[in-house]
Amino acid sequence: MTIAIFGNTLRSDTLREVKRIIDYLQQRDVEIVLSQELRHETLYREYPSVEDYVAHTGNTIDFALSLGGDGTFLTTASMVGHLDIPILGINCGHLGYLAEVQTENIESVLEQLIGNHYTIEQRRMLEVTCQQDGKIASPYALNEVAILKSGLSSMITVDVTLNGEYLHNYKADGLLIATPTGSTAYNLSVGGPLLDPHVHAIILSPVATHSLNIRPLVVLDDSKIDVKISSRNGNFLLSVDGRSQVLSQDIQLHIERSQRTIKLVRINGQTFMQSLKEKLNWGK
Numbered sequence: 001m002t003i004a005i006f007g008n009t010l011r012s013d014t015l016r017e018v019k020r021i022i023d024y025l026q027q028r029d030v031e032i033v034l035s036q037e038l039r040h041e042t043l044y045r046e047y048p049s050v051e052d053y054v055a056h057t058g059n060t061i062d063f064a065l066s067l068g069g070d071g072t073f074l075t076t077a078s079m080v081g082h083l084d085i086p087i088l089g090i091n092c093g094h095l096g097y098l099a100e101v102q103t104e105n106i107e108s109v110l111e112q113l114i115g116n117h118y119t120i121e122q123r124r125m126l127e128v129t130c131q132q133d134g135k136i137a138s139p140y141a142l143n144e145v146a147i148l149k150s151g152l153s154s155m156i157t158v159d160v161t162l163n164g165e166y167l168h169n170y171k172a173d174g175l176l177i178a179t180p181t182g183s184t185a186y187n188l189s190v191g192g193p194l195l196d197p198h199v200h201a202i203i204l205s206p207v208a209t210h211s212l213n214i215r216p217l218v219v220l221d222d223s224k225i226d227v228k229i230s231s232r233n234g235n236f237l238l239s240v241d242g243r244s245q246v247l248s249q250d251i252q253l254h255i256e257r258s259q260r261t262i263k264l265v266r267i268n269g270q271t272f273m274q275s276l277k278e279k280l281n282w283g284k
């Protein structure tokens with residue numbers, strides 16, 4: 001078995017937990033690969049036999065471990081998701097819906113992983129494109145595509161067409177187009193609905209809308225969404241799972257469900273409802 005480890009190097013506790021994982025896995029003859037950032041953080045001196053992810057030419061990687069919060073999980077997904085590598089999120093951050101495993105349970109969780117006591121969930125993604133090739137730097141979103149005002153400009157107008165039918169012009173600070181997985185992320189903070197990650201749907205949630213009669217909307221995930229933006233400064237901010245770029249309002253966007261999916265590892269016994277109750281203090 002080969003396991004790749006990715007982590008948030010800005011957190012001091014991450015390196016401590018990475019060392020703990022390496023020591024545990026090496027005792028069980030598991031081949032380990034580290035992200036370049038982790039290996040550079042002095043770990044190459046302590047573990048010279050451990051390859052970095054980019055240079056790895058050995059066995060196929062069976063799993064990726066993501067140490068940090070949900071942001072680190074999204075970064076890991078952007079690096080290994082297209083290779084169909086299942087990802088296990090280990091929470092070294094604060095609130096984690098994707099990174100569910102707590103650090104105090106690492107050894108028992110790794111033992112279950114090695115012993116094949118886990119399930120794989122396929123999480124659907126969104127893809128954003130435009131009429132100009134190469135303009136979208138990061139086209140795939142596990143959580144959300146966020147269309148936002150740029151800088152200190154006033155609100156923007158987002159004209160949305162759904163499956164060829166004009167829907168509405170949102171006058172707001174922005175519009176989120178989120179997956180069920182992303183319903184617990186940015187979408188939750190703007191008052192969007194919570195969805196079970198297995199629901200086949202897409203969420204449209206306005207950000208600080210100017211009109212009180214505008215509410216989040218849930219549509220089928222085979223919907224085709226076309227977006228045209230207008231703003232006073234002529235630009236808008238496109239953020240795909242937190243990876244942002246400024247684009248001209250002349251660029252029109254198309255968003256739909258991607259053919260790509262992300263494989264998320266769930267240790268037996270974990271459920272989405274358990275995670276919700278724990279994070280939101282429900283049922284207490």
